[in-house]
């Protein structure tokens with residue numbers, strides 16, 4: 607008991623009693639989390655928000671829940687996003703995430719931070735926190751590499767920076783190809799300032815990606831930002847299953863039809879920008895503020911969790927993978943505890959009333975692309 611008091615900084619006997627109950631997990635733990643008495647709500651909040659009941663670090667990873675791909679590979683439902691996580695901060699963020707229990711990290715060649723991402727993996731494996739096979743690593747091929755002859759080169763560049771022999775998941779970042787003007791030219795423009803778009807079809811890129819699985823460089827492959835018609839075209843020619851579509855998803859954007867199509871076709875959905883991506887460079891005061899929305903706050907308050915945890919749990923409780931980004935260790939820990947939040951079907955329906963066709967990432971710079979995906983679901 608003394609050890610417990612010290613470990614969890616418990617001050618009162620009531621604290622201690624509830625800590626013991628929370629540690630027993632299972633039924634009693636669910637009772638604590640679903641309770642509605644004032645005292646228990648406060649305690650619940652203490653677990654989720656202050657983290658004062660965190661079990662030992664090595665046990666946090668046991669909280670992970672998984673979705674299973676059609677190729678039997680298991681993907682942890684919560685992952686850490688790394689877009690906009692600058693070199694100088696992304697290594698610290700990933701190390702904090704692995705310590706907090708995350709085993710899934712979402713990255714991309716175009717985020718231009720894979721060298722530091724790789725250093726974080728190396729350091730956490732070297733200090734014995736994780737083994738390679740316990741991590742689920744995603745990266746993405748960018749559109750300037752979509753010509754089939756460049757696809758393997760693209761993944762090898764990422765693997766070199768990540769200091770890995772394989773990735774668990776390689777995603778086509780969007781259906782839109784652009785011209786190749788050098789490995790680092792991810793947004794190529796001509797002398798006239800116009801985008802250098804390319805019309806190589808994503809089914810051609812897909813066929814080249816399948817070879818990466820045969821070579822053992824990627825355990826599985828999928829797509830991102832594809833609409834239903836585009837998915838159908840890939841599914842039709844795929845010899846290696848399309849295991850994932852990573853899409854923007856949150857209560858302000860109705861993706862129900864696309865998600866249902868994916869579910870019916872054994873394609874796992876990952877929800878990106880679950881908090882509305884407030885740190886992107888083109889964010890505006892006119893964007894809906896998901897984290898501060900009165901309905902989100904009201905439901906979160908009633909459950910004793912934070913609005914952000916509710917916004918993440920909204921996906922996890924629908925069996926969707928969710929990849930919130932943060933470079934702030936306390937937020938990274940809090941976000942992971944969204945795994946403890948249960949969102950009911952009724953609450954999901956209530957949150958869905960916020961749908962306003964709002965996209966944080968409309969990719970409208972390439973709206974004239976022949977394969978622009980967002981004219982339909």
Ligand SMILES: NC(=O)c1ccc[n+]([C@@H]2O[C@H](COP(=O)([O-])OP(=O)(O)OC[C@H]3O[C@@H](n4cnc5c(N)ncnc54)[C@H](OP(=O)(O)O)[C@@H]3O)[C@@H](O)[C@H]2O)c1
Nearest residue numbers: 687688689878879880881882883885930931932933934937
């Ligand atoms: N496939 C694609 O095309 C695509 C597109 C967009 C995103 N993604 C992936 O999805 C990930 C997540 O999306 P996103 O980066 O657009 O945005 P997001 O996860 O919706 O929001 C990130 C922002 O929320 C803040 N935040 C995180 N946790 C918080 C908390 N507990 N309390 C308050 N604020 C919190 C972060 O701040 P701090 O970092 O300062 O803590 C950051 O400003 C990306 O990083 C990327 O991996 C993929």
